[in-house]
Amino acid sequence: MSIFSWGAKGAAEGTPGSLLDQKHLSQIVDDLRDGVVAYDQNYKILVFNRAAEQILGLKASEVVGQSFTLKIREGGSTARFRILLTLLFPALAQMIVRRSEPGAYPQVVDISFEEPPLELRVTTNKMTDAQGKVIGFVKLIHDRTRELTLLRSKSEFIAIASHQLRTPLSGLNWALEGLKNESLSGSEKELVVQAIAAVNRLRKISEDLLDVAKIEEGKFGYNFQEFDIVPFLENTLAQAKSVASQYRVRVFLEPPKEGSLTTIGDPQKLSLVIANLTDNAIKYNIPNGEVIVSVERLKDKPFIHVSVRDTGIGIPPEELKKAFTKFFRAANAVKVAVEGTGLGLYIAKNIIRRHGGEIWVESTPNRGSTFHFTLPTNPTLIPAKEYVYEED
Numbered sequence: 001m002s003i004f005s006w007g008a009k010g011a012a013e014g015t016p017g018s019l020l021d022q023k024h025l026s027q028i029v030d031d032l033r034d035g036v037v038a039y040d041q042n043y044k045i046l047v048f049n050r051a052a053e054q055i056l057g058l059k060a061s062e063v064v065g066q067s068f069t070l071k072i073r074e075g076g077s078t079a080r081f082r083i084l085l086t087l088l089f090p091a092l093a094q095m096i097v098r099r100s101e102p103g104a105y106p107q108v109v110d111i112s113f114e115e116p117p118l119e120l121r122v123t124t125n126k127m128t129d130a131q132g133k134v135i136g137f138v139k140l141i142h143d144r145t146r147e148l149t150l151l152r153s154k155s156e157f158i159a160i161a162s163h164q165l166r167t168p169l170s171g172l173n174w175a176l177e178g179l180k181n182e183s184l185s186g187s188e189k190e191l192v193v194q195a196i197a198a199v200n201r202l203r204k205i206s207e208d209l210l211d212v213a214k215i216e217e218g219k220f221g222y223n224f225q226e227f228d229i230v231p232f233l234e235n236t237l238a239q240a241k242s243v244a245s246q247y248r249v250r251v252f253l254e255p256p257k258e259g260s261l262t263t264i265g266d267p268q269k270l271s272l273v274i275a276n277l278t279d280n281a282i283k284y285n286i287p288n289g290e291v292i293v294s295v296e297r298l299k300d301k302p303f304i305h306v307s308v309r310d311t312g313i314g315i316p317p318e319e320l321k322k323a324f325t326k327f328f329r330a331a332n333a334v335k336v337a338v339e340g341t342g343l344g345l346y347i348a349k350n351i352i353r354r355h356g357g358e359i360w361v362e363s364t365p366n367r368g369s370t371f372h373f374t375l376p377t378n379p380t381l382i383p384a385k386e387y388v389y390e391e392d
């Protein structure tokens with residue numbers, strides 16, 4: 001029996017002279033490497049290709065023509081259909097990350113299962129009749145389990161390597177600090193100071209690499225708690241003071257009208273975000289420039305909004321799209337600050353996403369940039385689990 005059981009029209013029915021008849025179309029769908037599941041509005045399965053059989057561990061013959069409802073799940077014998085049911089009714093998924101705007105088609109979600117371990121990217125589109133009436137849905141299921149396993153093992157290697165670098169680098173730093181205090185000539189001292197700066201840059205690179213590796217392994221480890229973001233921002237900004245005066249840049253905090261703002265998050269991880277955004281706003285600024293950090297509660301949504309505005313060099317418009325990708329460094333930034341890992345914003349984006357927030361930037365070259373992020377104030381908006389993030 002053909003896997004196509006709905007009455008397709010025109011070419012699919014095999015009208016003479018048509019390029020593709022139904023048999024060919026079935027064959028193409030059946031040979032796809034991604035799973036294809038199509039169903040009507042009553043959740044009656046119409047198409048279930050070979051890849052879907054393999055990924056979901058079911059035979060087309062046992063699902064095509066069957067209508068699925070949420071109730072089926074309650075019976076003990078339906079455990080085998082668990083994955084299919086979760087794909088049909090994503091509200092059942094325990095680990096799900098949306099990759100597209102809610103309500104917009106095609107909808108893209110990543111769904112993970114622990115037993116058996118599966119990482120699926122599911123793209124859902126509507127099927128419509130000639131009048132545009134929705135007659136069902138088609139899901140394309142891409143199995144990313146192997147891809148993500150490889151990514152995790154690569155990250156594990158980087159994590160171990162950067163962790164191993166820590167001890168000798170600390171030793172080197174300790175020895176150089178000792179040498180600096182010895183009675184050295186002016187030029188010798190200068191060399192030692194340069195060596196200390198180089199060691200510190202190496203330590204920063206290895207710390208950033210370690211953070212990225214842990215994030216990509218899904219093992220960054222978050223501790224969520226309620227806290228007032230205002231004193232938290234004051235403390236984090238106080239630590240940027242010496243760098244700010246070195247660059248002759250003034251940093252201000254614009255507190256919210258309410259005076260205090262309680263939010264939910266991991267303060268240690270969020271301090272990495274704030275420190276990175278303010279460091280950048282200082283480093284890519286101009287002498288006598290300003291950095292203004294402001295925080296407010298959003299009026300109509302359960303989120304707070306933090307922004308870090310500067311009067312610096314900005315990011316060229318053609319490069320803005322890449323701002324949060326790994327190792328990104330804009331051409332104008334490389335000129336003013338030769339050193340930099342290009343990992344800080346990538347780490348920041350991962351931390352904010354893990355909190356259920358969004359991060360974005362607006363920028364005008366030679367005028368300045370504003371980095372924004374949101375954080376939910378409602379714990380149900382925080383994703384249930386750390387999720388391996390890849391760039392999108």
Ligand code: ADP
Pocket residue numbers: 276280281282284310312313314315323328329330331333334339340341342343344345346369
């Ligand atoms: P790094 O600062 O180590 O290069 P980041 O990931 O923090 O790495 O930033 C990536 C790039 O984004 C920077 O190299 C720079 O090109 C750009 N950038 C970030 N913040 C700013 C800013 N406030 N003003 C201008 N460019 C910025």
